[in-house]
Amino acid sequence: MKGIAVVGLVASQLAAVTALPPLGYERKLVREALTARDVSGISCSDGPAPVATAPKTNVWAPITPEDNRAVWDLLYNPATGLNLTLPDDATVTDNYIFWIDTIHANKTGVLPYLDGDGPLPPKYARVVIFEGSRSDPGSQEYMVGPLPVGNTTIIQPYDYAFNGGSGGYVPFNARYVDSTKSAIVTPLMTAIMTNISDITQALFNASYFGPSNRSTTLTTTAGTPVSFDGTQQFRNIMFRIPGVASYMTPIDFFLLINCPGTDPSKFSLKGFVTNEQFFETEADLRAAFEAGELAQEYTQTLDQSWALVDYKPELGSRPFDRQPAPSSIELGGKRYAIDMKEKYVEYMGWSYYMSYTRLHGITFYDIKFKGERILYELSLQEAMAQYAGNQPKAANTVYHDTYYSLGVDIATMIEGYDCPFGATFMNVTYHELNASTVNQDAVCLFESDSGYPLSRHRYGGGNTSYPFTRLGVTKGSSLTVRAIATVGNYDYMFDYSFHVDGSIEITVRASGYLQSSFYYPDQGAWGPRIAQATQGSLHDHIINYKADFDILGTENSLQVSELVVVNVTQPWFPELGSFPQMQLNKSMMTVEQQFNWAPNNEAMYVVLNENVTNAWGEPRGYRLVPGKSDLHLTILDSPWSFKNSEFAKSHLAVTRQHDTEPYSNSWQNINLPMAPQHDYSLFFDGESVEKEDLVVWFNLGMHHYTRAEDVPVTLFTEAQSSIQFAPQNFFDRAQDGDLLNRRYIVVDQSTEEGVLNYEDYGVPLPQCMVAPSEPVLEISPTLSYEFEAEL
Ligand SMILES: *[C@@H]1O[C@H](CO)[C@@H](O)[C@H](O)[C@H]1NC(C)=O
Ligand SMILES: *[C@@H]1O[C@H](CO)[C@@H](O)[C@H](O)[C@H]1NC(C)=O
Ligand SMILES: *[C@@H]1O[C@H](CO)[C@@H](O)[C@H](O)[C@H]1NC(C)=O
Ligand SMILES: *[C@@H]1O[C@H](CO)[C@@H](O)[C@H](O)[C@H]1NC(C)=O
Ligand SMILES: *[C@@H]1O[C@H](CO)[C@@H](O)[C@H](O)[C@H]1NC(C)=O
Ligand SMILES: *[C@@H]1O[C@H](CO)[C@@H](O)[C@H](O)[C@H]1NC(C)=O
Ligand SMILES: *[C@@H]1O[C@H](CO)[C@@H](O)[C@H](O)[C@H]1NC(C)=O
Ligand SMILES: *[C@@H]1O[C@H](CO)[C@@H](O)[C@H](O)[C@H]1NC(C)=O
Ligand SMILES: *[C@@H]1O[C@H](CO)[C@@H](O)[C@H](O)[C@H]1NC(C)=O
Ligand SMILES: *[C@@H]1O[C@H](CO)[C@@H](O)[C@H](O)[C@H]1NC(C)=O
Ligand SMILES: *[C@@H]1O[C@H](CO)[C@@H](O)[C@H](O)[C@H]1NC(C)=O
Ligand SMILES: *[C@@H]1O[C@H](CO)[C@@H](O)[C@H](O)[C@H]1NC(C)=O
Ligand SMILES: [Cu+2]
Numbered sequence: 001m002k003g004i005a006v007v008g009l010v011a012s013q014l015a016a017v018t019a020l021p022p023l024g025y026e027r028k029l030v031r032e033a034l035t036a037r038d039v040s041g042i043s044c045s046d047g048p049a050p051v052a053t054a055p056k057t058n059v060w061a062p063i064t065p066e067d068n069r070a071v072w073d074l075l076y077n078p079a080t081g082l083n084l085t086l087p088d089d090a091t092v093t094d095n096y097i098f099w100i101d102t103i104h105a106n107k108t109g110v111l112p113y114l115d116g117d118g119p120l121p122p123k124y125a126r127v128v129i130f131e132g133s134r135s136d137p138g139s140q141e142y143m144v145g146p147l148p149v150g151n152t153t154i155i156q157p158y159d160y161a162f163n164g165g166s167g168g169y170v171p172f173n174a175r176y177v178d179s180t181k182s183a184i185v186t187p188l189m190t191a192i193m194t195n196i197s198d199i200t201q202a203l204f205n206a207s208y209f210g211p212s213n214r215s216t217t218l219t220t221t222a223g224t225p226v227s228f229d230g231t232q233q234f235r236n237i238m239f240r241i242p243g244v245a246s247y248m249t250p251i252d253f254f255l256l257i258n259c260p261g262t263d264p265s266k267f268s269l270k271g272f273v274t275n276e277q278f279f280e281t282e283a284d285l286r287a288a289f290e291a292g293e294l295a296q297e298y299t300q301t302l303d304q305s306w307a308l309v310d311y312k313p314e315l316g317s318r319p320f321d322r323q324p325a326p327s328s329i330e331l332g333g334k335r336y337a338i339d340m341k342e343k344y345v346e347y348m349g350w351s352y353y354m355s356y357t358r359l360h361g362i363t364f365y366d367i368k369f370k371g372e373r374i375l376y377e378l379s380l381q382e383a384m385a386q387y388a389g390n391q392p393k394a395a396n397t398v399y400h401d402t403y404y405s406l407g408v409d410i411a412t413m414i415e416g417y418d419c420p421f422g423a424t425f426m427n428v429t430y431h432e433l434n435a436s437t438v439n440q441d442a443v444c445l446f447e448s449d450s451g452y453p454l455s456r457h458r459y460g461g462g463n464t465s466y467p468f469t470r471l472g473v474t475k476g477s478s479l480t481v482r483a484i485a486t487v488g489n490y491d492y493m494f495d496y497s498f499h500v501d502g503s504i505e506i507t508v509r510a511s512g513y514l515q516s517s518f519y520y521p522d523q524g525a526w527g528p529r530i531a532q533a534t535q536g537s538l539h540d541h542i543i544n545y546k547a548d549f550d551i552l553g554t555e556n557s558l559q560v561s562e563l564v565v566v567n568v569t570q571p572w573f574p575e576l577g578s579f580p581q582m583q584l585n586k587s588m589m590t591v592e593q594q595f596n597w598a599p600n601n602e603a604m605y606v607v608l609n610e611n612v613t614n615a616w617g618e619p620r621g622y623r624l625v626p627g628k629s630d631l632h633l634t635i636l637d638s639p640w641s642f643k644n645s646e647f648a649k650s651h652l653a654v655t656r657q658h659d660t661e662p663y664s665n666s667w668q669n670i671n672l673p674m675a676p677q678h679d680y681s682l683f684f685d686g687e688s689v690e691k692e693d694l695v696v697w698f699n700l701g702m703h704h705y706t707r708a709e710d711v712p713v714t715l716f717t718e719a720q721s722s723i724q725f726a727p728q729n730f731f732d733r734a735q736d737g738d739l740l741n742r743r744y745i746v747v748d749q750s751t752e753e754g755v756l757n758y759e760d761y762g763v764p765l766p767q768c769m770v771a772p773s774e775p776v777l778e779i780s781p782t783l784s785y786e787f788e789a790e791l
Contacts, residue, residue, distance in 0.1 A: 049424050049445075052337035054344035059110050060355035060365045061343065062102045063125050063147060065429065065436035070149040071100055071125045072434040075142075080155060083133060087433060090130075090180055092262045093137065098128040098178065099405070100431050101358045103143055103158065106659035107376060107548070107693075114366060122146030126158060130175065137262055139175040139668060141168030160660045164677040171230035173260055174671035176403065177222075184264045185235060186211060188257060189220070192269055196282055199289045200239075203274070203296055204251045208239060219246050223396030224403075225640060229675035233260045234270065238393035241300050245307035245712070247489040247513035248534055251300050252520075254392045273392050276520060298519050298533035306531065307513070307712045328420040328448040335447055336479050338424065345445065347479040349735070350498045354443075354481070358407040358430045359667050361494065362443055362483050369502045370735075374622060374725070376657075377548040378506070380406075381664040381697070383485075383492055384648050386633065386641055387539040389517050389526045394537045397515065398641045401487045402667040405430075409485040410442045418493075419444035419482055428483075443483045450476030454501055455736050467749045475741040476500070489513040492543070493716065502727045502735045505627070508543045508700045509720040514710050515539070527706040536706025542633050542648040543721070544664050547696045548657055549607040551621055551730075554693035557610050558589040558654050559621065563602040592684045594650035597626050605652070606728045610691060618729035624652065624696065627722030631701050644669040646680040648699060655683045657693040664697055698723055 063071075075097060076084050085094035105121035112118025124145030131140050143158040159167025175181065190210035193200070197207035206217040219242035222235040235257045241249035256270035271280040275294050279285035288294055336347035343354040352367040363379035383401040387394045408430045413419050423446035428439045456473035478499040485492045491512040497505040517526070519535040527536040549556055561584040569578050584604075589595075597603075608621025633641065633648040641648070647664040655661065666678035700721035709715060727735065736742075740761040748755040 047334070049334040050337040052339045052344060052346045054339040054342035054353070056114060057120060058342040058344060058353045058355070058365075059113060059121050060104050060353060060363070062356050062429065063100075063123060063431075065431065067123070067125060067147045067149070068100050068431040068436055069434050071127065071144050071147070072097065074144070074149050074153065075127065075129075075155065082129065082155075084129070087180075091132070092172070092181055092184055093132040095129060095131045095133050096180075097433070098130050098139070098176065099358065100128075101126045102355075103145075104355070104357075104662070107657060108659055111376075111554075130178070130180075132172070132262060137172040139170040139172075161662050162666055162678045163661075163682050164666075164672075164675070164679055166677060170668045170672070170677055172262060173227045173233035174225075174230040174668065174677075176668055177226060184262070185257065185259045185267065187264065188259070188267050188269075189235075189237065189255065192255060192257075192282070196272075196285065199285065199294075200253060202289070203294055204239075204253065204300070206239075206241065206251065218242065218251070221246075221393065223393050224399060225396070225644075225671040225673055227671040228639065228673055230672055231260075232258070234258050236392035236396045238391075241302055241304070243304040245304040245513060248307040248516050248531065248711070249300050249302075249304055250393075250516060250518045250534070252296060252391075252518040256392060276390055297521070300518065300533040301531070309712050327416065328446070329422055330420075330447050334424070336424075336445065338445070340426070343426070345479075345481075347447070347498055348477075348500045349502070350479070352498075354426075356407060356428050356430075356443075358405040359402040361407040361410050361485055362428075362481065364481075364496065367504070372552060373550045374504075375547060376550045376554075377546060378496070378504075379546050380494060381544040381546050382542075382647060383487070383508075384542045384544070384633070384641075384645060385490075385539050386542075386635065386638065386645075387515060387537050389535075389537050390520070390523055391517060394515075394517050394526070396640060397539075398638075398645065398670065398673075399487075400645070400665060400667065400670040401485070401492075402665065403670045404487050405667075406485045406487050406492075408437075408439070409487045410483045411439050411486060412441045413444055413482070413484055415441075415444075418484060420446045420448060422446070443481065445479060445481050447477055447479045450478055450499070452476050454499075454739070455734065462750075465750060469745075469747045469749065471743075471745045471747075473743050474736045474739055477741070478505070486512065489515050491713075500735070500739060502730070503625075504725045505722060506545065506700070506724075507627070507720060507722040509716040510541060510702065510704075511714050511716050511719065513713055514704075514706055516706075528708065530706065530708045530711050536708075536710050538706060539704045540631075540634050540701065541704060541719075542631075542645075542699050542701040544647045544697065544699050546664060547698065547725070549622065549694055549696060551607055551609045552612045553609060554657070555609060555611060555691045556607050556694045557690050557692075558694060558696070559586060559606045559608055559619075560589060561586045561604040561606070562598065589654060589689055592653075592655045592687050592689055594646075594653040594681075594684060596632070596651040597630055601626060604728075607694060607696060608728070614729050615732040616729070620730045621728045622725045622730060623728035624698070625724040625726050626651075627700075627724055629700070629702050629721035630698075630723060631703060631721075632699055634703065638673075640673055642673040643679055643681070644673045644676040647697065651699055653684070653697040654689050655695050655697070656687045656689060657695045661695075 075082055083095050085096050087096045090096040103124040103126040109121035113120055122145055124143050127142040127144055129140055141158040142155055144155050157168055162168055193208040200207045208218040209216045218239040220237050220239055222237045227233045237255040239251050239253045240246040252274050254273035258270050259267040271278050272285045338345050345352055349370045353365045355363045360380045365377050367375040385399045387397040389395055410428055415421055423444040425441035426443040428442045429436050454474040454476035458471040460469050462468045478497040480495050480497040482495050489512050490510055493509040495507040514536050517535045517537045519529045519533045527538045530536040563582050564585040565580045566583050567578040568581050605624045606621040608619040610619050612620050614620050630651055632650050636649050661683055664680050669677050702719050702721055740763050744759040746757040
């Protein structure tokens, strides 16, 4: 496959260039190499995807840059009375806009449009305003619309999506810690650390004189949450050796500060932690230091090159590794069509719309297979992580990544590595202040070989004079939509795969830096030593999703088929008496609830429409099929995740769909574990879920049992979790019979030689596979530096 050989060379040459072009530039070069025709005229490239035409306007499309600017200008118009200050000029006691994004139209408004002649639902912007000048300073969300801004546009509090009792309001102490808010804590931090710089210098050969002081040789990170219920605020600060891999080079020193409210004169030192000891005052710390009680046994590395994701010559090399690795390429040309403007995709019977928000990244709507709706919405809700350790930062770390606007961290992917060569890329656009930013090539779509056939069987038959063998096999393939969000230390890779048999697979994988701890020899229970002075901190990842099923309408039920063992007697087995067999014990869930996968998977969960049956009289439905690593949060009553993380505490849940319950979490919930702005557990208020519009919420995740192999970064091979939605009596038979990408072979064995009848249904082998590659024999890895291009 010469086209691939060319790409491999260019990619490796690129890898050798250490200049710093933007990522998009590198991808462009790789793409140009891929699309260049090779000498023999055979091309593996397939050009852009065919164009589809969305049947309806994408009503979930994000607001436009023009809308963002118009909303900004409207809000900054003094006539609104919002009394806004420009963010650059703002202090904590001013009002200013934090961000503007999209509020999706209500389902009740969308369905009449989608399925009938209903009007196009109006668009709304979601605006977060930090309101420091009010008597109860905090953050308030607003709903601004309809858009575009005109004489009917109104500004109203966006309260209905939050059930904690204070609507879209979050008190100052729990409000997002932006640079304006953190700036008022810096002076105290700087003063305290400057006063003890002789101690940190002696213990760690490093000190802190403030974030922008040139003598500062430490970087800081504080625990999250910073409040329990909004009446207090604190910082549990860990110090690290600065650099690109500072997550991997923490030191054993922590500063704890209380910093409630907007007035810095009320802030105070809570204490210091080092050597697993707590010192309430500088005097106590100094006394221990002077008594020689704080000597450090391990020294953190200043050099972080061991933690970079580049080639490490000291690990040696492997035979044949100068050859490009196998690549997945859409050899026969793209088999999916896209309406780029409406973000609408069609593939092998599938169709769906895509949207994007800064909080949730890419989301899916109106997912249909062969024209029938399966899901109204499929969307990420939250990516959570909770850490553990005998030090203040690990103990005080719970992340809700929507807090950091996970969607804006979806960025450029590298063709051929992050996504297969020839994948289709899409941009995402988000808004900062009155401007908009395009993250190029942040989403990719590609069809790939499943790596295994969808179905196959080999069977014999005939009679002694005409024995034969038949073999039928169907190609397995799927269309995957992928995005990677690098939220601080972690790279979450989100995959949504649409298989040709009508099943959907959702997978999340994690790579990136561990949030690590300083290594304490007695603390193996919190994770292993993974580097010179670094311990991999034990933690959980819980990734929460919403799946609003609409199986042939909105009147759905959730059927549970439990495997039960029953004793039976059968008259034809009198010798057995009573003997056990397994049966399905079928029931419908009656009320909203959180629930877990059954032990040993001895229960099947199916979302179905009791009123619509297949040819065999069975209700048509989709099964929730557990995949890899389906789990929930380990600690259910931690003070750091007490009532703001209820979504993470069961594998699954089912609720009635409500326009007022669009999300399982609120992005600023993290700093309110004891008084949540949004309490997911309140969704479960006893409503019936029989023949109702159902939403299934589910969690993927990992208990991250950290290991030396998390250095430099966690590996996607192991750190992954998945679920599948598969037709369950939705059809009358498997949806493979209509696929032409198959082979059907009949071997007539009645003659000595046999007669082979080989049916390819007119689908030939792809052209580029005609020239099979000769194996390239390597004499030794060091000698074969030049890649052998002659195949
Ligand atoms: C507007 O906000 C400023 C602070 O930015 C405050 O001093 C002033 O009192 C506010 N005005 C009104 C009318 O609330
Ligand atoms: C959605 O429905 C709720 C409840 O009826 C309503 O308060 C809200 O304004 C609607 N939101 C949008 C975006 O139309
Ligand atoms: C609102 O604006 C539209 C045009 O944008 C105009 O036709 C209409 O008269 C205006 N209505 C009012 C009440 O100003
Ligand atoms: C730092 O030390 C000076 C001199 O001892 C003292 O006046 C000051 O209060 C100290 N500051 C802090 C924040 O501890
Ligand atoms: C102390 O830190 C400085 C850089 O801040 C470094 O140059 C020096 O080598 C370090 N000393 C030791 C003993 O590690
Ligand atoms: C940096 O910190 C040192 C030590 O406290 C101090 O003397 C110096 O003035 C600071 N420099 C700046 C620019 O603040
Ligand atoms: C992505 O953005 C770049 C730069 O703005 C633009 O050239 C390109 O056409 C965009 N891609 C798509 C698929 O819209
Ligand atoms: C955005 O806001 C800034 C600050 O007010 C202003 O200088 C700039 O002109 C605005 N840009 C646009 C496109 O409105
Ligand atoms: C064996 O099968 C062939 C093909 O179906 C049929 O033509 C033939 O009559 C069969 N022979 C016997 C003995 O049944
Ligand atoms: C089946 O019968 C056995 C033997 O009587 C008994 O121990 C067992 O509990 C029964 N199991 C069930 C599921 O009833
Ligand atoms: C079947 O499930 C129902 C409740 O859903 C339960 O009452 C019944 O005992 C179960 N039957 C068996 C045989 O386990
Ligand atoms: C669904 O079935 C029930 C009986 O099981 C019937 O009363 C109802 O009218 C049906 N609804 C529809 C929409 O067909
Ligand atoms: Cu992890």
